[in-house]
Amino acid sequence: xxxxxxxxxxxxxxLTADFTVRRPDFCLHVRLEVGAEILxxxxxxxxxxxxxxSAIAGLIEPEEGGITLDGETVFAKGRAVRAxxxxxxxxxxxxxxxxxxxxxxxxxxxxxxxxxxxPERGVRAGELLARxxxxxxxAHYPFELSGGQQQRIALARALAAAxxxxxxxxxxxxxxxxxxxxxxxxxxxxxxxxxxxxxxxxHRLEDAFAVGQRLAVMRDGxxxxxxxxADVFRNPANQHVAEIMGIPNLLRxxxxxxxxxxxxxDWDGLRLVVPPQDIATGSSVTAYVRPEDVxxxxxxxxxVDAVRFNLASGRIVGSNPHPGGRILQxxxxxxxxxxxxxxxxxxxxxxLQVGDEVRLSLRREALVVIGQA
Amino acid sequence: MIWHPILLSLQVTAVATAIMLACGxxxxxxxxxxxxxxxxxxxxxxxxxxxxxxxxxGYYLLLLLGRGxxxxxxxxxxxxxxxxxATLAAAVVxxxxxxxxxxxxxxxxxxxxxxxxxxxxxxxxxxxxxxTLPLARRGILAGLVLAAARALGEFGATLMVAGNIPGxxxxxxxxxxxxxQNRDYAQANRMVLLMTVLAFLSIWVARRFEQPRRxxxxxxxxxxx
Numbered sequence: 001x002x003x004x005x006x007x008x009x010x011x012x013x014x015l016t017a018d019f020t021v022r023r024p025d026f027c028l029h030v031r032l033e034v035g036a037e038i039l040x041x042x043x044x045x046x047x048x049x050x051x052x053x054s055a056i057a058g059l060i061e062p063e064e065g066g067i068t069l070d071g072e073t074v075f076a077k078g079r080a081v082r083a084x085x086x087x088x089x090x091x092x093x094x095x096x097x098x099x100x101x102x103x104x105x106x107x108x109x110x111x112x113x114x115x116x117x118x119p120e121r122g123v124r125a126g127e128l129l130a131r132x133x134x135x136x137x138x139a140h141y142p143f144e145l146s147g148g149q150q151q152r153i154a155l156a157r158a159l160a161a162a163x164x165x166x167x168x169x170x171x172x173x174x175x176x177x178x179x180x181x182x183x184x185x186x187x188x189x190x191x192x193x194x195x196x197x198x199x200x201x202x203h204r205l206e207d208a209f210a211v212g213q214r215l216a217v218m219r220d221g222x223x224x225x226x227x228x229x230a231d232v233f234r235n236p237a238n239q240h241v242a243e244i245m246g247i248p249n250l251l252r253x254x255x256x257x258x259x260x261x262x263x264x265x266d267w268d269g270l271r272l273v274v275p276p277q278d279i280a281t282g283s284s285v286t287a288y289v290r291p292e293d294v295x296x297x298x299x300x301x302x303x304v305d306a307v308r309f310n311l312a313s314g315r316i317v318g319s320n321p322h323p324g325g326r327i328l329q330x331x332x333x334x335x336x337x338x339x340x341x342x343x344x345x346x347x348x349x350x351x352l353q354v355g356d357e358v359r360l361s362l363r364r365e366a367l368v369v370i371g372q373a
Numbered sequence: 374m375i376w377h378p379i380l381l382s383l384q385v386t387a388v389a390t391a392i393m394l395a396c397g398x399x400x401x402x403x404x405x406x407x408x409x410x411x412x413x414x415x416x417x418x419x420x421x422x423x424x425x426x427x428x429x430x431g432y433y434l435l436l437l438l439g440r441g442x443x444x445x446x447x448x449x450x451x452x453x454x455x456x457x458x459a460t461l462a463a464a465v466v467x468x469x470x471x472x473x474x475x476x477x478x479x480x481x482x483x484x485x486x487x488x489x490x491x492x493x494x495x496x497x498x499x500x501x502x503x504x505t506l507p508l509a510r511r512g513i514l515a516g517l518v519l520a521a522a523r524a525l526g527e528f529g530a531t532l533m534v535a536g537n538i539p540g541x542x543x544x545x546x547x548x549x550x551x552x553x554q555n556r557d558y559a560q561a562n563r564m565v566l567l568m569t570v571l572a573f574l575s576i577w578v579a580r581r582f583e584q585p586r587r588x589x590x591x592x593x594x595x596x597x598x
Contacts, residue, residue, distance in 0.1 A: 054488075057488075057492050058491075058492075059488050059491065059492070087491070088488070088491040088492050089491050089492070089493075089494045089495055089496055090494075091492070092494075093492055094492070095488075095489065095492040097485050097488070097489060099485065101483070101485040101486050101488070101489040103486060103489075103490075103504060103508075104486075104508065105507050105508055114490070114493055114503075115493035115494050115495075157493065158492075158493075160493075161492075161493050161494055
């Protein structure tokens with residue numbers, strides 16, 4: 001598994017960043033490579049995402065490290081390297097700020113024309129507005145525009161400067177769901193059309209899935225894991241990543257040994273079998289199982305092969321609706337809670353109620369060990 | 374008789390305003406955007422003329438401009454009892470009004486806008502010229518109008534450094550004082566009325582500048598449809 005960004009499918013990196021920012025109460029260490037793609041920088045607030053963008057854009061100066069854009073070193077500092085710090089205005093980085101940072105004293109058209117020079121600037125700005133379907137608001141001031149329109153003006157203004165890389169800081173968080181979806185579609189189209197390198201910062205996993213090709217998970221000023229979105233989601237590198245990704249049913253267990261079926265874990269009295277892997281008996285591990293991989297067993301049917309491992313019994317203590325079904329909280333016999341995602345076509349015939357006893361199977365193949373604690 | 378003090382006052386106020394703008398704007402920028410040791414001290418120093426008796430300000434200016442003072446010694450400018458000294462006195466007492474107002478206005482400009490301008494290729498001068506100053510314009514202009522009004526009305530410090538020489542350093546406030554001393558109330562009334570109107574106008578204009586622009590543009594935009 002890739003723990004940093006040093007390889008990403010053989011695409012030439014447009015942006016490489018490897019730097020350290022030290023503050024009295026915070027230390028940020030970033031290592032990233034971005035090609036012509038949308039890299040989602042994902043993590044809880046305070047994890048250093050915005051600081052990372054500011055350093056790439058040249059708005060703050062890291063204590064050491066290096067940043068290159070299209071092969072040009074725009075920042076270098078440290079032992080045995082010649083110090084370089086290209087000012088923000090010469091980095092050609094498009095930056096869309098969280099609150100858009102549109103110039104309130106300029107119209108939409110003037111905002112987009114801001115970075116342009118020469119007699120053609122009005123025409124060029126008009127073209128960009130047309131590209132964003134905003135010609136009708138060209139003469140409006142930012143405060144007269146809706147959030148989605150402001151967002152698109154900010155994007156058009158950043159693109160007007162012909163950036164080498166586009167940085168988006170929580171770009172669509174202030175928009176309603178419909179506008180967000182539309183903007184995400186437009187961003188994907190733009191990225192493809194212009195072959196842009198995009199770094200997209202968000203703390204919402206839904207946003208990451210909507211636009212992301214690769215995901216970099218940040219926590220406490222560190223990049224914990226970088227990789228294709230699905231990979232990171234399916235195989236979180238460690239417990240922190242799993243927690244940040246909101247993966248429920250994390251469990252801490254002890255390796256009890258191995259048998260013909262695989263590795264045997266002892267989860268506070270519940271025997272769990274996971275696929276064979278090389279972990280020493282006696283060590284403590286963290287594992288998880290996704291709610292949809294916990295199966296509720298029909299009492300009147302024989303156990304099929306897929307669910308014959310990891311049987312557990314418990315009592316339903318909670319039930320919440322979920323698109324296409326319900327999420328049940330089940331208190332297991334070992335006094336741990338587990339989440340079960342249950343589609344309505346099985347939920348309805350079983351007639352499950354809070355307080356009912358159920359038998360579950362934690363599918364062996366879906367029980368993933370993610371690290372030794 | 375009344376025209377000379379009026380013209381002299383206008384001349385003194387105009388030059389003093391130019392001096393205040395040239396010194397006050399950089400000071401306001403410095404205080405609003407830089408954190409440095411002694412910032413509070415500098416701000417207190419600039420604000421001092423607001424609370425000091427004019428005679429104390431005048432006394433310091435006497436030391437500065439008088440024989441043996443640095444201005445005379447270093448620059449050879451013998452300004453005491455000329456309109457130049459009156460101008461300097463007017464600028465010193467007006468300056469804090471401009472600096473405090475401009476500093477607040479500049480500090481109110483969202484630094485993210487300046488950052489945005491930098492990423493869009495603007496140099497620091499350009500950021501100042503195209504973003505910071507236009508956005509802080511109203512606060513700066515309001516401060517400038519009040520500072521100019523204060524400079525126009527300056528009396529105490531002016532009396533100490535420029536004297537009260539009719540036809541040479543007698544500004545409008547000094548002429549009013551003289552008129553009252555000489556019981557020429559008709560003359561005094563005219564000049565008092567003029568000063569009152571000017572002071573009222575400047576306060577009114579300054580308030581107009583300070584009002585948020587949003588409302589006016591919003592209504593005009595609504596009219597355009």
